[in-house]
Amino acid sequence: MSTITLASKRRRAALRTAAFMSPWLIGFAVFFAYPLISTVYFSFMHYDGFRPPTWSGAKNWTYVFENYPYFWPALRNTLWLVVIMVSLRVLFGLGVGLLITKIKTGTGVFRTLFYLPYLAPPVAATMAFAFLLNPGTGPVNSILEKIGIPAPGWFNDPSWSKPALTLLALWGIGDLMVIFMAALLDVPQEQYEAAELDGASAWQRFRYVTLPNISPIVMFAVVTGVIQTMQYYTQPLIAGKVASGVIQGAGTQFEPGYPEKSTLTLPQLVYNLGFQRFDYGSACVVALVLFALSMVFTAFLMRRRGGLNLAGD
């Protein structure tokens, strides 16, 4: 009798727990588990979105890895951007945050100045940069030529197109600056005072006081930066289109990744395969590669340090 009561109590408790968890569980099932399983399923199917899917085995995987001419360049570009662009964004965001927390007057003005570009819509910002960095008519190259510095081809030169995109990303640093400023202002003042009493130099204060205190935020910035960069789509696409001279029109042809595939990124391939070529199977393969890559990067970053577990400390 008592055991029955106990069992039913446990069952009720389990149901209660499940009921409280259900909003998350439903969300997880609908927005994560189902799309993930579907993506894996469709990666083995020939599916054009119109006719019912048919089994094609590993054909899509073979095609993407061996025969799709854009895959490897896009993967290389994405990795380049993840490593270089994310590192520079974090360093630059931290640098700007440090500077603004140190200055005594005009903090508000500088904060606004650095934050404003972040609010610019990505398409408009990219088009503005394409105009500024136009090798022939852009003001940047005009100034460089005037002062005798050899002017790069920026978005028209395959070796300069990704650095140009990085410049654009650094210009929109406002989001990182804000979170770094919040973290920097949170560092206990007494720790700096103690370090100063011990004769620590400015660099040592930064290295042994500031950095350990803000490391969870750095980790957050790196992880979110990696994920955002994996999804980098709009800016390289617009930059390539504008620089190639092809805006849109009947008969005009856009070269994906102009110049010379240097601005191709993996999300562009997902779009190209799925929504332009009607090859959803191969698009799912690229999406899964993206997923796997982000998992690997995130897991690697989490192992490097206690990561976000420290954030709550």
Next chain:
Amino acid sequence: MPETVRKVAFALTASVALLTTACTGQSSSGASDDASKQTTINFWHAWSAPNETKAVNALIAGFEKAHPNIHVNVVANMTDDKINQALRTGGDKAPDVISSFTTNNVGKFCSSGALVDLNPFFKKAGVDPSTTFPKAMNEYTQFDGNRCTVPLLGDAYGLYYNKTAFEKAGIAAPPKTWSEFETDAKKLTVPDGDGYKQLGFMPDYHGWETTTEHYFAQFSPTYFDKNGKSNLAEDPAFTAGFTLQKKLVDELGGYQKLERYRSKLGDEWGPKHPFHTGQVAMQLDGEWRLGMALDAKPNFDIGVAPLPVPDDQASQYGKGYITGTIAGIAATSTKQNAAWELVKYMTTDTDAVVNFSNAIHNVPSTLAALKSPKLKYDPRFKTFLDIAANPNSTTTPASVNGGVYLTTIQQLGYDYESGKVTDLKAALQKTAQQIDTDIAQAK
């Protein structure tokens, strides 16, 4: 252990943003509706300029007057990507009739069944497409015997030239063969330091309309053999086309110098187009350029001619590349008979086609409309009407995966003009293999 679980959970959550949701579900329907009953259909088109949308609305008003029981909801400025999605999902708001600028998509639309085969409708209406539409237009609107689209006005490509610059250079008439063209382009080129005061012709593939398919049309190439395999390495027309373009690039200053110059030029759709400004003396372009160039009020006389042909095909001078807008009926539509009435009116009614052509200065897409006395045009526009009606004019064939093969050929063009690829023969073979692989993947 719990820590590991936590880390994995975090990594999973962090990665969720990267997943794309796959959708399924497709309905199909037959043409069982009664087109004589009161009904409303949706028509999506790609035109966006005010004069163009006004012309489309006038066309639809004419249709509604002729068919008072069919009301048409018109949605303008619809891109191919939006149309693709709507064709896939269907529903009340989805289009019954679509029109698109991208003839390259015909193969995809037909092979996937996104648009219905119109052959039975034509048969029932007693209209023969092969005697209604110009040859090239008749070809690019079908794939493997499936006619899922119809031409809705067309585009023809020719040569625009600066008559004043021609006179100054002592050139009496537009070039008829490519060797004459080469000579004229060099004569018309006036270097200026690292750039040009005037460039005879911008040969680079990024020079707006100077794409591989537009150049190669003058060589009448055969893109695929009887088995549907790429003919790129077999047909000498491609080698000749690539070689000619490369020669022009090298003779007019080299790739780097030309690209540097190109980056300083105005964009294709703006008033500062280099042909309007006199920075380029000859321009390969479609019939729409004439109106745009006249609107820009250039300080020279504009001449129009067909594009040159290879020296050994001089008798075929007058041909050109043909493409255009296409119209079709969505497979998801439940009002296909009513939709057909609209498609038939827009694409085969001579007066409707002529009035629409007069309004937006595109090439009429029926043989009857091309000859219609009601057609109003600048005398120079006649060149494009003749190119469209020329039996030697060519188009690019539909393929199961749309225009992917053209992008692949174009990519080789970029690599060849820049000097990245030097062994053309080997590159043609490799590109042909790539095209075949892409097509096999799409099947």
